Amino acid sequence: MTVGDPHKSMAPKQLRLAARQGNLTEPTSGLAPGFVQCNLVIIPQNYASDFADFCRRNPKPCPLLAVSPEPGDFSLPELGADIDVRTDLPRYRRWENGVLTEEPDHLLDHWADDCVAFALGCSFSFEEALIADGLEIRNISEGVNVPMFRTNLPCISAGPFAGNVVVSMRPMKPKDAIRAIQICTRFPAVHGAPIHFGDPTQIGIESLQDPDFGEAVSIAEHEVPLFWACGVTPQVALENAKVPLAFTHAPGYMLVSDKPNTGLAIL
């Protein structure tokens, strides 16, 4: 992102319009601060019920915020005015039988009458709450994508959707970790409290310096790794389900909603 980037000061609706017009091509991290950004999953109607069950059974990795009003409807009125899920994200991913085939800028050529969109909570929301409390988020201070790891913790399956939980990792001093657990507990709609801390091998992670997604971050002496359930989990379930045709956001290129992050706090 360049200095003086005009997107920095745009409201969510303006950002969505810029993406729709092809003028926003960068990741959405740091844009529209204060507003909820979402993971997006688009699947055919005949998979929708099972996927909704999968989200409900695994609310920590898959916190469902909104679903298409009906199949083929590309709006998401629960999350913002005039959202068009086909165009309002800067970059998408196309999955065929669980295999990534393409990263299109929009889905106008792909959208079908049986498409159902699911918007899931994303870690940006709780990271903002942690930073507001004075905590350091290592992936942000080091300017990299958060490191994510496949674990040996199974999700509860639903129809063809199954797989292990993927976690994101942020290292903190124990005192800050306790505070982070308290703050994130207020935000169950964006993964909530961490699900593990400390020894990564206990959840099947061999090396913290070799993430399955994102990039490694440094861990200082006396810091412990904290592991949050991660929105990449549904993407892995999608791969495992081998859905004939599906679409997601591209990592870091999220749906920017009109919903304030603070509105997600349960207390």
Next chain:
Amino acid sequence: MTVGDPHKSMAPKQLRLAARQGNLTEPTSGLAPGFVQCNLVIIPQNYASDFADFCRRNPKPCPLLAVSPEPGDFSLPELGADIDVRTDLPRYRRWENGVLTEEPDHLLDHWADDCVAFALGCSFSFEEALIADGLEIRNISEGVNVPMFRTNLPCISAGPFAGNVVVSMRPMKPKDAIRAIQICTRFPAVHGAPIHFGDPTQIGIESLQDPDFGEAVSIAEHEVPLFWACGVTPQVALENAKVPLAFTHAPGYMLVSDKPNTGLAIL
């Protein structure tokens, strides 16, 4: 405690009466489940203002629940009907210039017109909440006093009252530790969330098998020690202040109040 102990089924008021009459001589742990038990500190009026400041400045180790209505008044109406702080605990400690001199059964011979009593929250309340959630409390399952340690974390001093925080330690698996942090956050009046976990040397503790107060507990593989601010902290501050004459409860022999533990939850 013997099987068929009649104290087991007594209400708080009955227990206090039994102690008053010399019929309750055992520790109060496990008695009157569901009701708040308190640490007690009794000091002369000319120290009371500083001690109240000390509690207010260090609310995690010294959560103040009630103070005598006025000097010399041995009731504590905020915590229960007809409480007599001179007699209603099974055992007391007498401190002269910060040195323990005696463990009397009552304070009838010691009470003076300038005595001010302070009742502070105690870990029994949050242990009950943790057990209700299905968590194991090691000191309870092993039937010992919780291990407590002097740390290198300084309290904020007030007048002559100063010293380092004393912590109690309970080991848990990380998943249970996260849950314990969430539950204890609801109870700031009984020490609240832990203040540290993991490496004990980070807070100045050399060996977990050598507690300064209480008894050591076993720590299983993959468990981490959690450290809570502890009600022994004010006792250490009392020693440091060298108050000419002071009284406290004897460890484990608490003031049983009429206040339900659930009433302490802030949410």
